[in-house]
Amino acid sequence: MTDCSDTASRCRTVLICHADDDLNREGLARWLATTTELVGVVILEEPAKRMRRRIQREIQRVGLVRFLDVLAFRVYYKLFLAKRDHAWERTTLDQLCVQFPPLGPSTRILHAPSPNSKEVEQFLQSLTPDIVIARCKSLLKESVFTIPKSGTFVMHPGICPQYRNAHGCFWALAQNDRGNVGMTLLKIDKGIDTGPVYGYYRSEFDETQDSHHVIQHKVVFDNLDALTAKLNEIQAGRAAPLSTQGLPSGEWGQPWLTAYWKYLRDARKRA
Template sequence: MRSVLICHASDAFDREGLAAWLASFTELAGVVVLDETRAQRRARVRRELRRVGLLRFVDVVAMRVYQRVALAGRDRAWLKQALATLRRRYGPAPDVPQIMAADVNDAKVLTFLRQAKPDLVLARCKQLLKKKLIAVPKLGCFVLHPGICPEYRNAHGCFWALAQRDLDRVGMTLLKVDAGVDTGPVYGYYRYAFDELNESHVVIQYRVVMENLGALATRFAEIAAGSAQPLDTRDRASATWGQPWFTRYLRWQHAAARMAVP
């Protein structure tokens, strides 16, 4: 089974750790590394501002500032330790062809994928894939979505499940990409015993991946063998969720602290 990984340049957990993991049970044929431009990041900010309005956008910015000041140091320390664990488990990042791009849908990325001829693509990126790219791998493009779909779509599903106190849906979804936003076939849900008082939602999102790598490898093998069938998600609530809000973070932490009191 040939695979290609798509990830962001700044994410060593994916670029090194998950690349080595993929190479442990597939033939990793290449890595697409996304290095976004400032213009792309500004465009994402403008989209969020239009989506939520000025007042709520201040709430989003406050969460970003708090995360950078109060949480980012611990998150980086955890990620460094996690990457060291992955290196011990799977070895260093494999020496395979790579391509750098700002846009995952760039024509050169499409050419790279067609030349690599992957059976599956694992997309660990914030950008949406267009139909031409989705159609390249024989088995499809897959994402390890943070949160349980379809209830928690978009990139911050774990945060919103925690904020909603929907603790049974704090986890990860193995999702096959289609033309929508996290609306494709679901091939599995994965969880672990998270500690919401001592683990940030960022750590939870990464750790749920790390704790389930063995099960995910087995599932991909079943997909390749044709024995895995998507789960039935019809008649379930479906919602997209945006960036985390500081006010909801404070409410989540207060509720979590109250639950911890004997």
């Protein structure tokens, strides 16, 4: 077995991320290129119809009235939280760019509308990666996520299986479940965040000041050293999945403004 830290035979990785996500497209990619052999990056430029499908699925899941609660939070976030979060992202990215050098010419780049497109499948097959890191919103089809030798992994913003699907950090806060505000490194299978769990990662945060968006980035970028070690173990065949037997399982969705106001009010009372 090869080891990600072995410079003679470093494990081959591919990153899948969105074009408008600078922290992952630039920052996480630099980290991967430094700690592994990053052979490719898939940059997703999704068409508008994909967003419409996500909206339709959310309405079907929670109903139209609750979806208005979702829209209200989106508006609130844009008006009152987005500017501060963008500043935090910029500062974090600047720090990563100082710590890790730019990508070299050996890393191939593919722009695609979907991670499940034929071009992505062929791209991955040609690169023969050991590990793929999927930092995207779309579920991957089996013919894609089974290509890498050691599997495709997600850094899920939430502790699984309790907080599966979207925005697990937000919903743990909304449930006053601070112990389960974190990130899960899991291997993709056919379900929605139901694959084998290889690690839980947490970070210090201030729930009265840090938005869920910042928190779900912190639990990744504050744990890069630990993630490097875990990828080494996975590639070397030394990592065993953690047992999740008997734990409750919940599938969550988009944040609600009413839930946000409640957890922020409760957090301020505790402060």
